[in-house]
């Protein structure tokens with residue numbers, strides 16, 4: 018029962034912090050006079066009240082968070098905030114409850130799958146809320162991934178223990194999280210402001226510049242226009258987006274170290290970042306060549322432009338579009354969806370399984386072949402020149418197989434709801450990988466999807482965002498038995 | 500160069516043995532007067548001559564096979580025999596070279612994907628040849644999997660070292676293989692004769708009974724009728740087929756032990772067999788219920804009959820059909836194809852990744868969750884009550900990730916040939932898992948597939964049959980460098 022107290026109090030505090038997030042749309046609502054301000058006021062007060070009720074009565078209990086509470090708090094935090102963030106969407110006539118929760122969880126997990134069309138006609142405060150939610154989700158996942166999950170030992174994230182700022186203090190989470198979170202907010206905020214300024218200089222309105230910077234750095238992918246970034250039709254804006262999507266998909270622990278030590282070469286010294294950029298370059302070349310040779314774009318530079326943007330958008334799991342890649346010929350749609358399974362670097366806002374895990378998989382495959390040829394020689398796996406503990410490797414295998422298994426099961430359940438195979442494949446992939454656009458019926462939005470499927474996909478987005486185990490461990494008997 | 504000598508001589512001997520296989524279709528051709536006998540005579544003499552040329556000049560060299568020659572010999576053996584077995588198909592006017600090789604490799608790997616329709620009108624000797632090839636491939640894969648691959652250390656097959664009959668003599672393969680092979684032939688032959696007799700008693704003609712027993716025990720799935728086992732429309736025949744498909748998909752090392760020690764309880768003592776039968780039972784129940792509730796079959800027992808047969812046929816990777824499961828509603832086609840990824844037990848004729856590897860994956864997943872909750876307690880993975888070496892587990896992870904990777908790459912290459920997503924998914928799955936029937940355009944046959952795709956799929960069948968690494972190691976620099 019002691020633990021339940023900590024869980025509730027911590028969530029209360031987080032909720033009080035969260036209530037601050039409702040001030041920007043409230044101000045925008047008043048400023049743009051879109052008539053939504055009473056709703057925002059109600060929601061703000063509700064969040065304040067709920068947070069206060071959860072925190073105040075328990076505020077004096079001297080308690081420290083322990084490892085196992087971490088799973089419950091992280092999962093509940095994302096779950097509850099998903100629901101609370103859905104409240105503003107409930108006031109939109111075209112959305113029912115399932116829609117609103119789907120949209121909010123999609124935003125908060127930086128997935129960016131939407132059930133809304135007609136964005137260009139929405140009230141500015143609602144539009145801004147979607148963008149802001151993704152931005153908050155982005156910093157949420159960075160803090161979760163860099164500061165919390167490594168200590169919980171999720172799916173090989175321990176790899177990052179040594180990388181991240183701040184000391185490690187055994188089982189106690191609180192002091193370390195606060196310190197790390199501050200450094201990460203600083204970098205995240207800085208990147209966002211730079212990105213917004215760049216967008217504005219490139220010709221966006223201030224509103225659009227800010228709104229899109231929030232979903233670029235967070236690799237969220239929501240836009241204020243139905244046409245996404247194609248609305249601006251500007252190569253410069255696309256280039257800016259590409260740069261900041263890539264920065265958002267790189268480990269924020271490394272951003273911190275590079276900034277802290279003033280050494281830009283640190284980026285290139287990381288195996289994960291190097292491989293990530295190499296894979297991106299190879300994919301762009303392959304896709305541009307295929308687009309050009311298949312006659313989809315008649316000029317090689319046009320092919321390169323669209324290939325580069327869509328590739329970076331998908332592999333960083335942002336999901337902006339300047340073209341509907343699901344209509345591209347041959348293997349291109351499937352290749353892009355596959356690439357989102359890799360995703361960006363761990364400790365970033367990107368989704369997917371993360372480059373580091375793929376790197377380990379590939380290295381393990383190579384080591385296996387080496388062992389077959391030289392069975393008497395033992396080779397250790399190394400990342401960044403340091404040996405990887407067997408414990409970490411086996412955590413990654415566990416993660417990988419669970420990912421594949423969950424993918425297969427979710428895909429079949431969606432088909433049981435009557436979805437066709439291509440749509441189900443795309444829908445599960447895009448939600449589990451926190452990407453946004455899918456294939457088939459869900460290539461651009463999820464309006465046509467049944468309510469049951471929406472709930473299932475909301476679960477997939479949360480599970481993917483929290484590296485599966487954080488969520489799934491709560492469903493295990495072992496967790497509750499002891 | 501010394502090694503090349505061994506490789507050639509061994510292949511020569513194997514070819515001489517193989518030439519015996521051409522006598523049955525030769526006799527059948529004469530007996531049924533189908534006019535094909537001159538072809539069979541030519542092919543027989545060619546095999547004898549080629550084998551003799553490879554063996555005779557090198558016969559006096561005193562050499563033992565070593566570990567690394569194993570990879571080359573096994574791969575070359577399957578590759579060369581695939582090509583040689585294609586020769587009879589070249590005499591059929593409707594098949595070109597790619598078709599003939601595809602059909603032969605499909606037969607020899609016990610896949611059972613076909614490019615021939617109009618089976619009921621084919622000359623008996625050709626029909627019999629297809630069936631016999633699968634039977635030979637079946638015993639070939641058992642010997643390879645039980646006696647050879649464990650010593651090469653492929654993908655966790657070392658697990659079976661302790662199970663299999665005969666002593667282990669370090670690096671020398673020859674004496675052990677011969678002894679093991681003899682015991683396995685005996686069991687395999689016995690099962691086939693029993694199966695043929697049962698089919699005959701159930702009402703098949705002698706020719707059909709023998710022909711189908713050859714592809715039941717080998718889980719090959721070729722039939723002498725275009726309608727496969729639906730031709731007989733007999734629940735009794737289907738039940739016999741189910742029993743022998745299951746027996747064919749169980750580890751032949753266990754068959755040997757159970758027979759040798761006269762203890763039938765040994766089957767149920769194996770984790771792998773127990774889980775396999777449980778999964779089969781659960782799938783049948785789920786599929787039967789879905790077929791009935793969706794109204795595909797109006798009587799529950801009819802639903803059960805078709806569910807049981809198709810499930811057992813697919814999960815044992817046999818590929819017989821009494822219904823076209825690719826047209827079943829909802830998730831059923833995909834579920835069945837997914838189940839073929841698991842396949843049957845290791846050391847059997849079944850395809851897929853094998854139950855034992857899935858068991859390890861699941862146990863690893865569970866151990867991961869346990870470790871998250873109790874990070875200080877170390878648990879070892881156990882199969883049949885004995886701990887599994889970390890070396891074996893990591894070999895299985897390597898295998899699993901390579902399997903998924905190869906699957907994704909092959910699927911995209913097929914789409915580059917212009918195949919649609921569902922067909923490409925089904926085609927790669929069915930070939931890599933040595934199943935036979937696919938989805939979409941390749942649900943019943945591979946006639947509509949382009950030549951390039953046929954070659955690629957032939958490669959997939961061989962790679963799947965030889966547990967990937969046996970083949971892929973030959974493409975690695977490490978193998979050739981030392």
Ligand SMILES: [K+]
Nearest residue numbers: 128334335452
């Ligand atoms: K996204």
Ligand SMILES: [K+]
Nearest residue numbers: 610719817934
């Ligand atoms: K088969």
